[in-house]
Amino acid sequence: MRAVEIQEGFVGAEAFDAAVSKVLRSGITGTRSCAVAMLTLHPWWIADDWLSSRSIARYRSAISRRVSSLLLEEDAVAITDAGEWAILLTNIGDHTEATAVAEKITAIVAEPVDVGGEPGYPLISTGVAVATGVHRVAGDLIADARAAMSQAVENGAGQIAVFDEGLRLDFLHRCRMVTTIGPGSSLASLDLHFQPIVDLSSGKVTAVEALLRWPGQRAFGSAAQIISLAEQTNLIGRLGSWVLRTACDYARRWAGSGVRTHINVSPLQLMRGDLVSIVLASIEDAGLQPDDIVIEITESTAMEPLAIANIAELKEAGVQIALDDFGTGYANLASLRALPIDIVKLDRSIVTDISANSPSRAMLEGIIAMAHALDLQVVAEGIETADELAVVKDTGCDLGQGFLIERPSSQAAIRRLLDLDIEDAIA
Numbered sequence: 001m002r003a004v005e006i007q008e009g010f011v012g013a014e015a016f017d018a019a020v021s022k023v024l025r026s027g028i029t030g031t032r033s034c035a036v037a038m039l040t041l042h043p044w045w046i047a048d049d050w051l052s053s054r055s056i057a058r059y060r061s062a063i064s065r066r067v068s069s070l071l072l073e074e075d076a077v078a079i080t081d082a083g084e085w086a087i088l089l090t091n092i093g094d095h096t097e098a099t100a101v102a103e104k105i106t107a108i109v110a111e112p113v114d115v116g117g118e119p120g121y122p123l124i125s126t127g128v129a130v131a132t133g134v135h136r137v138a139g140d141l142i143a144d145a146r147a148a149m150s151q152a153v154e155n156g157a158g159q160i161a162v163f164d165e166g167l168r169l170d171f172l173h174r175c176r177m178v179t180t181i182g183p184g185s186s187l188a189s190l191d192l193h194f195q196p197i198v199d200l201s202s203g204k205v206t207a208v209e210a211l212l213r214w215p216g217q218r219a220f221g222s223a224a225q226i227i228s229l230a231e232q233t234n235l236i237g238r239l240g241s242w243v244l245r246t247a248c249d250y251a252r253r254w255a256g257s258g259v260r261t262h263i264n265v266s267p268l269q270l271m272r273g274d275l276v277s278i279v280l281a282s283i284e285d286a287g288l289q290p291d292d293i294v295i296e297i298t299e300s301t302a303m304e305p306l307a308i309a310n311i312a313e314l315k316e317a318g319v320q321i322a323l324d325d326f327g328t329g330y331a332n333l334a335s336l337r338a339l340p341i342d343i344v345k346l347d348r349s350i351v352t353d354i355s356a357n358s359p360s361r362a363m364l365e366g367i368i369a370m371a372h373a374l375d376l377q378v379v380a381e382g383i384e385t386a387d388e389l390a391v392v393k394d395t396g397c398d399l400g401q402g403f404l405i406e407r408p409s410s411q412a413a414i415r416r417l418l419d420l421d422i423e424d425a426i427a
């Protein structure tokens with residue numbers, strides 16, 4: 001840490017490190033310990049253009065003054081080169097005490113500041129780490145406080161996060177995941193599993209959905225977690241391309257039997273300028289036809305023009321498009337008409353616990369009627385019970401997918417399964 005600005009009552013980075021080290025060295029005696037709190041203005045305040053640099057300076061100095069007013073004589077405070085406040089809190093007993101002090105700081109900082117005659121409300125996120133035996137040098141404790149601050153930022157403005165073992169494990173786990181998919185890795189430890197999608201009237205498998213897996217690493221994390229992490233770390237392009245290439249390679253093994261392969265594309269991946277060329281090159285290199293592949297998209301926010309243009313271009317090239325997780329989040333009725341799609345996949349939440357007379361059934365019937373009127377095929381996802389299957393079949397849904405019918409399995413198992421007739425499973 002390097003201080004760029006030393007204000008009255010504040011120390012520079014080296015002095016701050018030295019102060020933390022001194023407390024750590026003097027031993028965390030008896031029941032007393034120390035803690036480091038890291039505060040940052042919520043990114044929203046810094047990023048927004050309308051807030052002039054003078055207002056930001058006012059926020060900053062108001063925060064600095066207020067922070068100083070709460071400190072004990074032994075405490076120290078510095079401003080990092082990233083503009084955060086690093087505070088050494090001496091004489092802290094445990095997490096509860098550290099949280100109480102952090103709450104006091106957060107409350108005093110949140111009081112309005114005069115910005116050109118108008119009240120402005122500073123928003124900060126605070127991370128706290130209490131020193132334990134594992135913190136041998138100042139950097140260890142500061143790093144943990146920073147990790148807690150990142151968590152607080154993620155939780156939202158005004159939030160306090162206290163570093164604990166769970167956070168450390170979570171952080172290490174995320175680091176391992178990023179290493180697995182990062183630029184230095186061959187992605188060789190990843191694989192795709194496939195889950196059948198069946199025609200509900202004939203019982204035949206018409207398609208399979210590719211799902212990301214880590215063979216032999218059950219505790220590694222869910223597919224949704226790694227996709228979200230890949231999006232946050234800007235690795236989604238790399239991971240997404242691998243999924244497209246690998247899924248198309250496998251798809252060649254069953255495309256000849258008329259079985260399509262569904263491939264999920266994440267919201268950020270859908271906004272990439274190179275998406276269409278990567279999809280089409282993967283299809284061509286695998287010797288497939290565009291309509292052997294179904295690209296599954298989800299709506300996470302109002303669709304960006306680039307995402308819509310990508311979807312339209314893929315559809316124009318003959319690739320099928322499915323709208324995934326319909327009935328959750330942002331997926332809405334208008335998008336059924338507005339987006340150039342072929343298939344709508346009803347989210348598991350619509351199918352779960354559906355029974356012959358439930359209001360959910362009426363909703364299901366309405367959605368299916370509307371989709372059919374728009375010439376869309378309907379897939380019910382997440383069918384887990386015989387009752388759910390019966391209702392879904394009865395309401396005229398075209399296709400079904402779920403643990404009751406078949407769980408996702410390795411490509412080898414799926415190839416064996418495709419040779420069998422699984423009609424009995426859904427009859």
Ligand code: C2E
Binds near residue numbers: 408
């Ligand atoms: P999704 O695309 O909606 O995939 C269906 C998810 O539901 C899969 O979870 C599947 O294992 C699970 N599922 C299927 N049938 C049942 C059932 O009967 N009951 C229950 N409880 N679950 C069922 P999974 O594999 O954990 O994937 C979760 C999500 O992660 C996927 O949801 C998709 O959004 C994303 N995902 C998975 N693989 C990929 C990928 O290769 N690329 C991208 N972009 N996203 C992926």
Ligand code: MG
Binds near residue numbers: 209264296
């Ligand atoms: Mg899907």
Ligand code: MG
Binds near residue numbers: 324
């Ligand atoms: Mg889904």
